[in-house]
Amino acid sequence: MQGTSIKHWAEDDRPREKMLMKGTEALSNAELLAIIINNGTKDKSAVDVAKELLAVVQNEIYQLGRLSVKEMVKLKVKGIGEAKAVTIAAALELGIRRETADRKRTTVTHSRDIAEFLRAKLQYKKHEVFAVVFLNRANKIMHYEVISEGGITGTVADPRIILKKTLEHDAVNIILCHNHPSGSIKPSRQDEEITQKIKEAARFLDVKVLDHIIVSEEGYYSFADEGIL
Structure with missing residues (x-):
C-alpha cells in the first residue's frame, strides 16, 4: 500500500x-x-x-x-x-x-437562560404552540416537548397531560411556554387562568411551576419576572 x-x-x-x-x-x-x-x-x-x-x-x-x-x-x-x-x-x-x-x-437560573432557547424554537410559528421544559431539582433541563398545537385562535394546555409527562421524565420543576403569533407578548386572561390551573394541579404532586414564558418576534414575557406566577 x-x-x-x-x-x-x-x-x-x-x-x-x-x-x-x-x-x-x-x-x-x-x-x-x-x-x-x-x-x-x-x-x-x-x-x-x-x-x-x-x-x-x-x-x-x-x-x-x-x-x-x-x-x-x-x-x-x-x-x-x-x-x-x-x-x-x-x-x-x-x-x-x-x-x-x-x-x-441547560441549567436554568433566570428566565433569560431559557427564554432565548424557547424563542428560537417557537417565535416563527404561524400558529400557537404550547410547550413545557422539564427540569430536575438542580434546574438542569431534562426534556423539552411541545404539548399541543392549535389554530391561530389559540391552543389548549391540558394539565393532566403535562403532569403525566412530568412524572414520566422524573422532573420536579417545569417551565411553561407558548408563543403569540400576533407579535404581542402581553398575557391574556386565558393565559393567566391556565397558568394558575397548572400551578395548582402541580402542587399536589410536589411539582413547582417555575415560570410561564410567552415568546414572539418582539421578545419574551416572563410570569415569574413580572411577579404574577
Missing part, C-alpha cells in the same frame, strides 16, 4: 469517508482520533497509531484528555510526536469546553 495518509487507504478504512457517509456517531474513538492524527507511520496506519495510543490509557478517552502535551509525548507511541500531541490536546480541550458550555446552557 503506497503511503499511509488517509487519502491512500482502502475505502472501507477511511474514517473521513465513513464520517461523511454515516455521521460522527458511526465512528469509534480510534477512528475519530485517526482523523485528528491525520496520518500514520511507515508501518502503521493512523487508525493503528490511534488504537495504540488509546491502549496506553486503557482505552479511556477521558484519561487521554487529562494528559499534557509533554506527558503524551512521553508515552512514546510511535507516530505521536509533539506536533500531533498538540493537535490531539487541542481537540480534546474543545470537547471539554463544549460539554461545559452545554451544561451552562
Whole structure:
C-alpha cells in the first residue's frame, strides 16, 4: 500500500469517508482520533497509531484528555510526536469546553437562560404552540416537548397531560411556554387562568411551576419576572 495518509487507504478504512457517509456517531474513538492524527507511520496506519495510543490509557478517552502535551509525548507511541500531541490536546480541550458550555446552557437560573432557547424554537410559528421544559431539582433541563398545537385562535394546555409527562421524565420543576403569533407578548386572561390551573394541579404532586414564558418576534414575557406566577 503506497503511503499511509488517509487519502491512500482502502475505502472501507477511511474514517473521513465513513464520517461523511454515516455521521460522527458511526465512528469509534480510534477512528475519530485517526482523523485528528491525520496520518500514520511507515508501518502503521493512523487508525493503528490511534488504537495504540488509546491502549496506553486503557482505552479511556477521558484519561487521554487529562494528559499534557509533554506527558503524551512521553508515552512514546510511535507516530505521536509533539506536533500531533498538540493537535490531539487541542481537540480534546474543545470537547471539554463544549460539554461545559452545554451544561451552562441547560441549567436554568433566570428566565433569560431559557427564554432565548424557547424563542428560537417557537417565535416563527404561524400558529400557537404550547410547550413545557422539564427540569430536575438542580434546574438542569431534562426534556423539552411541545404539548399541543392549535389554530391561530389559540391552543389548549391540558394539565393532566403535562403532569403525566412530568412524572414520566422524573422532573420536579417545569417551565411553561407558548408563543403569540400576533407579535404581542402581553398575557391574556386565558393565559393567566391556565397558568394558575397548572400551578395548582402541580402542587399536589410536589411539582413547582417555575415560570410561564410567552415568546414572539418582539421578545419574551416572563410570569415569574413580572411577579404574577
